[in-house]
Amino acid sequence: MKPELQCTIIDESSEYSLRELCNVCKVHAQFIQDLIDEGILSPQGQSPQEWRFAAIEIKRIQVSIRLQQDLRINLPGTALALDLLDEITQLKRSKSYLDQFYALDNDR
């Protein structure tokens, strides 16, 4: 029998320390510090030892890395892109809801 896969859900109910975050994302603490300074990440807690990161921020880190590598976007540009992507996601959700609402007219 195959061993059970070690499976972690990255959702809004779990939190990570700086060390755990660096480990999962395979980045240096300095990179995390840079993202915090740019406002891309906002941990709870005062000092790096106390920082707690929402697990959902892992995706922001991963997207930041990819955008910087693939498209040569600098940090402020990455922050802007992430904010705009969030907004687009939200707008698309609203749109799919409205599309469904107005589709009723065409159904019958």
Add this chain to the structure above:
Amino acid sequence: MEFKDYYTTLGIDRNATQDEVKRAYRKLARKFHPDINKEDSAEQRFKEIGEAYEVLQDTEKRAAYDKFGKDWQAGQDFKPPPDWDNGFEFNGGGYTENDASQFSDFFESLFGAQGRPGAQDPFAGQQARYAGKGQDLHAKIVINLGDSYLGSKQSLTLQRPTVDDSGHVITRPHTLQVSIPRGITEGQQIRLAGQGAEGMGGGTNGDLFLEVAFSKHNFFTHDLRDIMLTLPIAPWEAALGASIQVPTLGGTVELKIPPNSQTGKKMRLKGRGLCSAKLSGDQYVTLAIMVPKPVTEKDTELYNSMKENMSFNPRSHLGVHL
């Protein structure tokens, strides 16, 4: 093997300058980057664009590729002529930092070390001397809302890069059974430790990150943990109130519509959204009054009778009279 027309992929002429190649690549890379473009085909396009750029931005590779002339069409069956690369300098690797394991067979046969049996690969046989952690892999998993509502098990097959006996990176299909927990939402990731690319020379494997996306449902939409439904109702149900059946992901429930309800009224079914062990979501029902078509004479009579007996001006707030 299919011939790849790299010029068409980048949308440029065969006589484009190196600057034009670069500009075309950058523009398309921004457009099809999988983090930005959420279309299903974006990732594939992004890889093709990267592969085309890999060849055309390098003047040596481009010159070698150009030797095939313009007679070849994309998709045509292709076999490189023997010694086609004589006099060029990229033998034995020559990859840039791009992830070459994602490139096509066509690319691999021309520019990869595997394509040239005589070529000396400086790294062949040496991979055991250093150890490196395998790369993390990212993939998308598409599930339906019901899978999230109840939790489910999914089987998915991924192309996982691995190193073969001669030290070359190849991709192999790899099938995984993944448990989807109850209440997972779109955009959330499932991390599978050790299921990424294989490590080199005894190094540990990378991790696999699966990002969840929902397939389109016939009538439900979703906003994070909340489920949205537009509920058509009859004018008399809206006017007089009614108790009606509403579908939810967990089965049908009764909903009381208060008298005098209008289109656009939003009602909440608490805890009927995507609930995980710790967090709960709701279902929101938006009412939409449907006007029945008068079919029989009696129907028309009813409408006429309403018109005559009810003083109703739906446009009073616009300052116009009936």
